[in-house]
Amino acid sequence: MKALPIAPAHIAWDEDGTPRAPAFGDVYHPRSGAQAQARAVFLAGNGLPRRWAGRGDFTIAETGFGLGHNLLATWAAWRDDPARPARLHFVSIDAHPPRAQDLARAHRDQPHQALAELLLRAWPAPVCGLHRLDFEAGALRLLLAFGDVQELLPQLVFAADAFYLDGFAPERNPRMWDARVLKALGRRAAPGATAATWSVARSVRDGLSGAGFVCERVEAAGDKRQTLRAQHMPRDRRRAASPAPDLADAADAPRRAIVVGAALAGACSAAALAALGFEVTVLERRVPQPGDNGSRLAGIFHATVHAEDSLHARVLRAGALHSTRLLAGLDPKRVPNDGSGLLRVERELDLAAMQARLDRLGLPKDFVQALDPLAASARAGVAITLPAWFYPSGGWVAPVALVMQRLSRPGVHCHYGSDVHALRREGRQWLALDEAGRVLARAPDVVLANAEQANALLASIGAPPFPLARERGQVSGFDGPVPLRCALAGDGYALPLPGGGLLCGATRQQDDDEPQLRDAEHDANFARLQRLCGLQAPADPAARHGRVGWRVYTSDRLPLAGPLPALQTAPGTRLDQARLLPREGGVHLACAFGSRGLTLAPLLAELVAARIAGTPLPLEQSLVDAVDPGRFVVRAARAAERDAALARAAADASLATAVRSRCA
Ligand SMILES: Cc1cc2nc3c(=O)[nH]c(=O)nc-3n(C[C@H](O)[C@H](O)[C@H](O)COP(=O)(O)OP(=O)(O)OC[C@H]3O[C@@H](n4cnc5c(N)ncnc54)[C@H](O)[C@@H]3O)c2cc1C
Numbered sequence: 001m002k003a004l005p006i007a008p009a010h011i012a013w014d015e016d017g018t019p020r021a022p023a024f025g026d027v028y029h030p031r032s033g034a035q036a037q038a039r040a041v042f043l044a045g046n047g048l049p050r051r052w053a054g055r056g057d058f059t060i061a062e063t064g065f066g067l068g069h070n071l072l073a074t075w076a077a078w079r080d081d082p083a084r085p086a087r088l089h090f091v092s093i094d095a096h097p098p099r100a101q102d103l104a105r106a107h108r109d110q111p112h113q114a115l116a117e118l119l120l121r122a123w124p125a126p127v128c129g130l131h132r133l134d135f136e137a138g139a140l141r142l143l144l145a146f147g148d149v150q151e152l153l154p155q156l157v158f159a160a161d162a163f164y165l166d167g168f169a170p171e172r173n174p175r176m177w178d179a180r181v182l183k184a185l186g187r188r189a190a191p192g193a194t195a196a197t198w199s200v201a202r203s204v205r206d207g208l209s210g211a212g213f214v215c216e217r218v219e220a221a222g223d224k225r226q227t228l229r230a231q232h233m234p235r236d237r238r239r240a241a242s243p244a245p246d247l248a249d250a251a252d253a254p255r256r257a258i259v260v261g262a263a264l265a266g267a268c269s270a271a272a273l274a275a276l277g278f279e280v281t282v283l284e285r286r287v288p289q290p291g292d293n294g295s296r297l298a299g300i301f302h303a304t305v306h307a308e309d310s311l312h313a314r315v316l317r318a319g320a321l322h323s324t325r326l327l328a329g330l331d332p333k334r335v336p337n338d339g340s341g342l343l344r345v346e347r348e349l350d351l352a353a354m355q356a357r358l359d360r361l362g363l364p365k366d367f368v369q370a371l372d373p374l375a376a377s378a379r380a381g382v383a384i385t386l387p388a389w390f391y392p393s394g395g396w397v398a399p400v401a402l403v404m405q406r407l408s409r410p411g412v413h414c415h416y417g418s419d420v421h422a423l424r425r426e427g428r429q430w431l432a433l434d435e436a437g438r439v440l441a442r443a444p445d446v447v448l449a450n451a452e453q454a455n456a457l458l459a460s461i462g463a464p465p466f467p468l469a470r471e472r473g474q475v476s477g478f479d480g481p482v483p484l485r486c487a488l489a490g491d492g493y494a495l496p497l498p499g500g501g502l503l504c505g506a507t508r509q510q511d512d513d514e515p516q517l518r519d520a521e522h523d524a525n526f527a528r529l530q531r532l533c534g535l536q537a538p539a540d541p542a543a544r545h546g547r548v549g550w551r552v553y554t555s556d557r558l559p560l561a562g563p564l565p566a567l568q569t570a571p572g573t574r575l576d577q578a579r580l581l582p583r584e585g586g587v588h589l590a591c592a593f594g595s596r597g598l599t600l601a602p603l604l605a606e607l608v609a610a611r612i613a614g615t616p617l618p619l620e621q622s623l624v625d626a627v628d629p630g631r632f633v634v635r636a637a638r639a640a641e642r643d644a645a646l647a648r649a650a651a652d653a654s655l656a657t658a659v660r661s662r663c664a
C-alpha cells in the first residue's frame with residue numbers, strides 16, 4: 001500500500017470511563033468491561049486457550065485493534081497457560097490506531113498493567129502498513145496493520161487459527177463487516193479455524209456463511225444476550241464430511257535449516273529462523289570475524305521519502321522502522337548503536353516543497369520531518385547549509401557487533417572456515433558440500449546469504465544466475481573529538497564513532513577487486529564530508545583509517561529475499577505473478593542488499609524465515625513480490641511473451657505482404 005495518512009483515533013471518554021468513538025457513534029467495549037468481553041466472547045468463543053495447547057505456532061487475526069484489550073487478555077491467558085503454544089502470532093488491523101496517551105489512559109486502572117506498559121513502550125508511529133512488535137523474547141508477536149481493512153487485508157499474508165471480529169457495530173461501520181472482508185478472512189483461515197464476535201447481526205452471519213464459516217449463536221451473559229461462534233468449514237470439506245484436522249498434534253518438533261554466510265544477512269536470517277524454533281547451522285568460509293564488510297566500525301540505516309512513494313521507498317520505510325525496533329531492544333554496550341535519528345541533507349527541494357511532499361504522502365512527524373538548515377544544524381551539532389529530512393527511525397549501528405549478537409542466539413550454530421562449494425538434494429534434504437564433496441551440513445531448508453556467491457551455489461544445482469553486480473567501496477575515518485552528534489547523509493554520509501572520531505564515505509567503483517585502501521579515495525571521502533557539514537579531516541595521513549568492501553546489487557536495486565523459483569515448470573504454469581510461481585522447495589535467498597544492508601537485512605531475514613515457517617509475513621504482499629527472487633522469472637516470461645507476440649505480428653505482416661503480392 002502506498003503511503004496514506006493514518007488519522008489516529010479520536011476518542012471521547014464517558015463519565016464512567018468507557019471510551020467512545022464519536023465518528024462511529026459506538027463504544028470501544030461494553031460498559032461491563034473490556035476484559036470480561038475479551039475472555040467470554042473472543043477467547044472462549046474461539047475455544048481458547050484449549051485449542052492452542054501444545055502447538056508450535058498459533059495465529060490469531062483481529063479486525064479492529066482498538067485499545068488492545070483483546071490482545072492483552074489473550075497475552076495474559078497465553079502467559080498463564082503451561083500448555084501455551086511456543087509462539088503466539090497476533091495479527092490485528094486498525095485504520096485509526098489510538099494515540100499513545102489514549103492507550104495509556106485506557107489501561108491505567110485495568111488488569112494487565114505490566115503488559116500494557118510493554119505495549120505502550122513499543123507503540124509505533126502512525127505510519128500506514130505493517131509494524132511487527134515482538135514481546136516475550138519473540139514468542140509473542142504482534143503484527144499491527146495500520147490502514148483500512150478493505151485496502152490492507154488483501155495485502156496480508158497469514159493463515160489464522162482464530163479470528164476476533166471486533167469492528168464497531170455493523171450497522172454503524174458496515175465497511176468493517178462487508179461480505180468481501182469476511183471472504184478475505186475466509187481465504188486466510190488455517191484448517192480448523194474458528195471465529196468469534198459479539199454481533200449476531202444477520203448480515204454478519206450471512207457474510208461469514210458466504211466465507212465458508214458455519215455459524216452458531218450462543219447464549220451470553222453481560223450486555224449481549226447472544227454472541228456468535230463460527231467454524232471455518234468450506235463447502236468441499238463439508239461435502240467430504242471430513243472433520244477439521246486436529247491441530248493439537250502439531251507439537252513444536254525442532255526444524256532444521258542451513259544458512260550460508262555469517263555476515264549481516266546470514267546472521268539475521270539465522271536469528272530469525274532460530275526465533276521460530278529452528279536449529280540453524282551457519283556455514284561461513286571466513287575466519288574468525290564475520291560481518292567485516294565495508295563499514296566495519298559503524299554504518300547508517302534510514303528510510304527515504306519518494307515523491308511517488310516508490311516500492312524502494314516503501315521497502316526502506318518498513319526496513320528502517322524494523323531496524324529501529326530491533327536496536328531498541330539490544331544492549332547498546334554490546335551492540336553500539338544510536339537509533340535516535342538520522343538527518344539527510346536535501347539538495348534539490350526547498351523546505352516548502354519538502355513539507356508539501358510530506359503532507360501529500362501523509363507521513364507523520366514521528367516518522368519524518370522537514371527541517372530548515374538552522375534546525376538541522378542544531379540537531380547535528382555541525383553547520384548544515386541546506387534543509388534536511390530528519391528520520392527519527394534511523395541512525396547508526398556497529399555491524400560486526402550486531403552480527404555477533406544475532407549469531408549468539410540459542411539455536412544458531414556457526415561454523416567458520418566452512419566454504420560451501422555446492423548444494424545437492426537428497427530426498428527432502430539439502431546437503432551443503434565442501435570442495436572435496438564432503439557434507440558440511442544437511443537440512444530441509446537452506447538460505448543463501450552469501451551475497452554474489454549465491455550464484456555459484458545456484459549453478460551447482462543447475463539454476464540460472466540472478467543479475468548481480470559487485471561494487472567496490474571505501475569508507476574513511478579519523479579519531480579524536482568531533483562535534484557531529486548524529487548520523488548524517490546526503491552526498492555521502494558521516495557518523496560519530498562510539499568513543500570519539502568519525503566515519504564517512506563512501507566511494508563506489510564497478511568491477512574493481514582491489515582490497516587495498518587508496519589515498520585518493522580517502523581524499524574524495526573527506527572532501528565530501530567537508531561539503532556535507534564543513535568538518536575537516538586531520539591533515540596528517542597517518543591519522544586516517546578506513547576500510548574496503550563490496551556492495552552487491554540486483555539489476556533493479558532491490559534485494560533477493562524469498563524462495564527460489566522452481567527450476568522446471570510444467571507447461572501451462574502461470575508465470576505472470578511472483579506469488580503464483582512454483583518453487584524449488586527448500587532453497588531460499590537473502591542477499592543483494594546493496595548499500596542498505598542495515599536497513600533491509602533484519603526485516604527481510606524475518607520475511608525469509610516467516611516464508612519458510614509459514615508464519616505471518618511481516619511485509620505487505622506487494623512488497624513481498626518486490627523482493628521475491630521470482631520477479632526475474634516473471635520479467636523473463638513477460639519479455640518472452642512480448643518477443644513471441646512481435647514475432648507473430650512480423651509473421652502476419654510478411655504473410656499479408658506475400659498474399660498482396662500474389663493478388664497483384
Ligand atoms: C564501503 C561500504 C560502506 C557501506 N556502508 C553501509 C552503511 O553505512 N549502511 C548499510 O546499511 N550498508 C552499508 N554498506 C553495505 C553493507 O555492507 C552490505 O549491505 C552488507 O554487508 C551486506 O551483507 P551480506 O551479509 O548480504 O553480504 P556480505 O557482507 O558480503 O557477506 C556475505 C558472507 O558470505 C560469506 N560467503 C560467501 N560465499 C560463501 C560460501 N560459498 N560459503 C560460506 N560462506 C560464504 C562471505 O565470507 C561473507 O561473510 C556498505 C558497503 C560498503 C562496501
Ligand SMILES: C[S@@+](CC[C@H](N)C(=O)[O-])C[C@H]1O[C@@H](n2cnc3c(N)ncnc32)[C@H](O)[C@@H]1O
Pocket residue numbers: 009027028029034062063064065066067068069070071093094095096097147148149150166167168173175176
Ligand atoms: C471496537 S474497536 C476494537 C476494540 C479492540 N479489539 C480492543 O480489544 O480494544 C473497533 C476498531 O475498529 C477500527 N476500525 C473501524 N473501521 C475500520 C476500518 N474500515 N478498517 C480498519 N479498522 C477499522 C476502529 O478504528 C476501532 O479501533
